[in-house]
Structures are given as structure tokens and as C-alpha cells.
Amino acid sequence: MTRSTGSTAASLRCDSCGQLPEPGKVRLTVANVAVMLPIELVVHAVVVQTHLSYPLKVLILALTATALVIWVAEPSVMRFLRAWLHAPALRQRKRLDTATDLWRARVLVKDSPGALKRISHQLARRGVNILSLHIHPGAQASVDEFVLAAPAGVGEQDLVRAFTAGGSPSARVWPSTALALADGQTKALSLACRVAQDPVELRYAVAELLRAEPVLAPSPTVRSFVEGSVVLKIPSPTGEPLVFSxxxxxxxxxxxxxxxxxxxxAAAATHPTHRTF
Incomplete structure (x- = not known):
């Protein structure tokens, strides 16, 4: 979905279909109740005062309330409470529009209660917003990858100090771009399609997926994988292993x-298994 720049709900409309994103269920429920309740009370007050039979009153109430909800309440909610319904998305959009710098961070977070909360608190004190977070669980600690939006004047060392003050024993920060906010699952599926169509793309797909560099002349003593290693070795369809650093x-x-x-x-695409049913 491509969106125009702006701070109103209209700026959230999709350029292709013109639709707004679906508002949160809680806000939508509160808005509908706020608009429908006065209508329901008025209709009930009017119908109850009539001298009609009880079944007829129930039928009139049901039909009238339903029609008013469809014709009056729902359009009114979407028209007059649109900004409030989409307030969370607007706040997120405003953070992205006003962010002067984007950073990516790889942080070691101890496996203890409140560890991530302490880091978030230190970032918030510096006006830094967490736009994306991906957690790689470990035995004693997790490696958390952040995409951060920082105001002007907050640099790499400021962010490292924030992570350190939050209790992280190790943190690395480097500049990033808006591409870091792309959907990681979509990116992984796209790379998988490339490998399936052409297994030769394996080296480049892994390098792009892991943001690593292929080692063209690897040492034969490199092990397949050791936790915390800066070198990764995987098999390839050609029989010669691929090494990344x-x-x-x-x-x-x-x-x-x-x-x-x-x-x-890549191996399955190179040597497909033929089955007879």
C-alpha cells in the first residue's frame, strides 16, 4: 500500500483502492456504541409510549434501530470519528515522517525479567522510537535486532550508551534506511523463489538475507556453525560448501x-525427486 504524506486520516488511504486501513476493534466498538446508544434510547422512548401490542413494538424497534444503525450510525462513525479511529496509525505515521535518522542495532539482551523494558525506557528518555524488533532467542541471552528512529543530535554513541544503561552487555549500532522496515517474511519468500528458479542464486540469496559477505576462498578447517561465530558454512548443490562472514x-x-x-x-531444485502415484 502506498500512502501520501500527511497527518490526517485521509493520508492513510491506499493510492490503489482508496480504502483506509481497518481500525482497531476496541476503538471501533467504542465508537459504534457511542453513536448507536443515543439512537437506541430515543427510538425505544418513542415506541414504548405507543399503544401498540408488545410483539409489534418489538418488531418496530428492531427494524427502526437496524435501519438507523445502517443509514445513520455507521456512516457517522466513519465520518466524524475517523481521526480518532485511526489515531494509532496516524501516530506511527507521524513518527516515521518526522524521524531524521534511522538506525539498526544488534543488542545482546540478558534473559531476565524486565530486561527489554529497561532498554526501551532508556531509548524513550532520548526520544528514540522502536520501529521494528526481531528477537533471536539464545541459551542465556537473546540477540535483539532493532530498527530505530532517532531525533536530530542522537548519534551512534548515544544509542550505544542507551543500550548499556539499559543493562545490555553488548550492543552495535549502524545507520540504516527505510528499507530495513520492509516485511522480512516477504523478503525471505522472494529470495526463496529466486533460489528455486535458479539454484546458482543460493550464494547471493544467503548473503542478502543475512547481510553477509561470501568467502570466495574458505579455509577447509571452517566448521559448519558455532554459536556466536562470525563465519557461517552451509552445503551447496555443487558439493563445494559456501562460507559467509x-x-x-x-x-x-x-x-x-x-x-x-x-x-x-537449492538442492531440491537441482536434483528434483520424481515420484509416481
């Missing part, structure tokens, strides 16, 4: 698993 950014077990799944896909 990422200076200063150790690979996680989850990243190793993703690379091996792409390797398996």
Missing part, C-alpha cells in the same frame, strides 16, 4: 537455520 556481527542459530533451509531448497 560478517565482521562484528556473530551469526545466530536462527540465521544458520534459515541459510540451511535455502541450501536444502
Amino acid at each position: 560478517r565482521a562484528g556481527e556473530p551469526f545466530t542459530a536462527a540465521e544458520s537455520a534459515r541459510a540451511h533451509r535455502l541450501s536444502e531448497l
Whole structure:
């Protein structure tokens, strides 16, 4: 969905279909009740005063209330309470529009209660917004990947100090772009399609997925995977293993698993299994 720039609900409309995103269920329920309740009370007060039979009163109430909800209440909610219904999306949009710098961070977070909350508090004190968070679980600690929007004047060292003050024993921060906010699952599926169509793309797909560099002349002593290693080794359909490195950014077990799944896909595409049913 492509959106125009702005701070009103109209700016959230899709350029292709013109529709607004679906508002939250809680806000939508509150808005509908707020608009429908006065209508229901007025209709009930008028019909109850009549001398009609009880079944006829119930029928009139049901039909009248339903018609008023469809013709009056729902359009009124969407028209007059539109900004309030979409307030969370508007706040997120405003944060993205006003962010002067985007940063990506890889942080070691201890496996203890409130660890992530303390880090979030330190970032909030500096006016930094967390736009995206991906967690790689570990035995004693997790490796958390953040995409951050920081105001002007907040630099790399400020962010590192924020993570340190929040209790992280290790943090690395580097500049990022809006591409870091792209849907990771969509990106992974696109890379998988590339590998399935052409297994030769395996080396480049893994490098792009893990933001790593292929090692063109790897040492034969490199092991397949060691937790916390900056070198990753996976098999390839040609029989010669592929090795990737990422200076200063150790690979996680989850990243190793993703690379091996792409390797398996490349092998299946190279040597398809024929089955008869």
C-alpha cells in the first residue's frame, strides 16, 4: 500500500483502492456504541409510549434501530470519528515522517525479567522510537535486532550508551534506511523463489538475507556453525560448501537455520525427486 504524506486520516488511504486501513476493534466498538446508544434510547422512548401490542413494538424497534444503525450510525462513525479511529496509525505515521535518522542495532539482551523494558525506557528518555524488533532467542541471552528512529543530535554513541544503561552487555549500532522496515517474511519468500528458479542464486540469496559477505576462498578447517561465530558454512548443490562472514556481527542459530533451509531448497531444485502415484 502506498500512502501520501500527511497527518490526517485521509493520508492513510491506499493510492490503489482508496480504502483506509481497518481500525482497531476496541476503538471501533467504542465508537459504534457511542453513536448507536443515543439512537437506541430515543427510538425505544418513542415506541414504548405507543399503544401498540408488545410483539409489534418489538418488531418496530428492531427494524427502526437496524435501519438507523445502517443509514445513520455507521456512516457517522466513519465520518466524524475517523481521526480518532485511526489515531494509532496516524501516530506511527507521524513518527516515521518526522524521524531524521534511522538506525539498526544488534543488542545482546540478558534473559531476565524486565530486561527489554529497561532498554526501551532508556531509548524513550532520548526520544528514540522502536520501529521494528526481531528477537533471536539464545541459551542465556537473546540477540535483539532493532530498527530505530532517532531525533536530530542522537548519534551512534548515544544509542550505544542507551543500550548499556539499559543493562545490555553488548550492543552495535549502524545507520540504516527505510528499507530495513520492509516485511522480512516477504523478503525471505522472494529470495526463496529466486533460489528455486535458479539454484546458482543460493550464494547471493544467503548473503542478502543475512547481510553477509561470501568467502570466495574458505579455509577447509571452517566448521559448519558455532554459536556466536562470525563465519557461517552451509552445503551447496555443487558439493563445494559456501562460507559467509560478517565482521562484528556473530551469526545466530536462527540465521544458520534459515541459510540451511535455502541450501536444502537449492538442492531440491537441482536434483528434483520424481515420484509416481
